[in-house]
Amino acid sequence: MDQVIVESATIGVVISLISYEIGIFMKNKLKLAIFNPLLVSIVLVILFLSIFHVDYDSYNSSAQYLAYLLTPATVSLAVPLYQQRELLKKHLMAILGGIVAGVLASLVTVWGMSVLFGLSHEAYVTLLPKSITTAIGMGVSEELGGYVTISVAIIIITGVLGNMSAEFVCRIFRIRSSISRGLAIGTASHAIGTAKAMEMGEVEGAMSSLAIVVAGLCTVVGASVFAYFL
Structure with missing residues (x-):
């Protein structure tokens, strides 16, 4: 075979x-x-x-x-974002603040769990890019001295779990704002989660698409800083 x-x-x-x-x-x-x-x-x-x-x-x-097909599929995420550009302009600062808060929550959580379970520096930096797209996450992990293949697996698992639990989490915590739901999903579970956000609505999909890009850039900077914490 x-x-x-x-x-x-x-x-x-x-x-x-x-x-x-x-x-x-x-x-x-x-x-x-x-x-x-x-x-x-x-x-x-x-x-x-x-x-x-x-x-x-x-x-x-x-x-x-x-x-x-990954590249054109990722680029196509800009279409719903363009369609919601007026909404983006209206809530720009709140949207950026929400994404930054999400990125910080992810990095702090990884740091806290790594300290709690006594992970090595290599294992710690391997987990830092867990919530961003694979292409960016691989580069971050390699640059910081992590295990790239494990980072890829963790990123995929994070996206799948985010896709599976997005609606449930929003319902449990009573997150009804389309903008908030989209930002949370995109920041936490990148492109795989964004697929679920698009199923939930056009605004959710647009905000999640934006979150992928901004969260990726913020994580590149944030992970480089947090790498020195352990």
């Missing part, structure tokens, strides 16, 4: 898409947040690679074409 994937240019893409479609089917059928399509697809791909003894590099080389 490994050789078949190596020789194929698209089978990795097919496996990924089928896994995701199964995830969508399970989510629509069972109506449970735990069956997040992305989470289900990750589990199914891992099981496939393990059962058929497929090397990850072989799968990745065959599925890399999906990664090429």
Whole structure:
């Protein structure tokens, strides 16, 4: 099977898409947040690679074409933000303040948990970029001396958990403002969470898209400072 994937240019893409479609089917059928399509697809791909003894590099080389779509997909997040530009201008300072507060909460939490559990400096800086996009998080982790591969895994897990729990958390804490919900989701769980924000509404999606960019920039600066705290 490994050789078949190596020789194929698209089978990795097919496996990924089928896994995701199964995830969508399970989510629509069972109506449970735990069956997040992305989470289900990750589990199914891992099981496939393990059962058929497929090397990850072989799968990745065959599925890399999906990664090429990441850039245009990310850029397209600017569309809902542009559509809500008047709302952005009206609440600019409150929006920026909310994002900065979210970034600080993330960094302080990582620092506090690292101190509590006695993590090494390398493990600590690996966790600092957990709430920003993978592309930025990898660079931050590498620059600070963290474990890049673990940072990627943590970032994905954070996004999936944010996607799964966003509506529940907003309901529990009675967060009814569309702006507040969007900012919270984007700041805490980057692009994967933003997918859920867009399902919740246009304003939520626009604010979450903005939060991805601003939170990423703030984390680059903030993580560099917090790296000296442990």
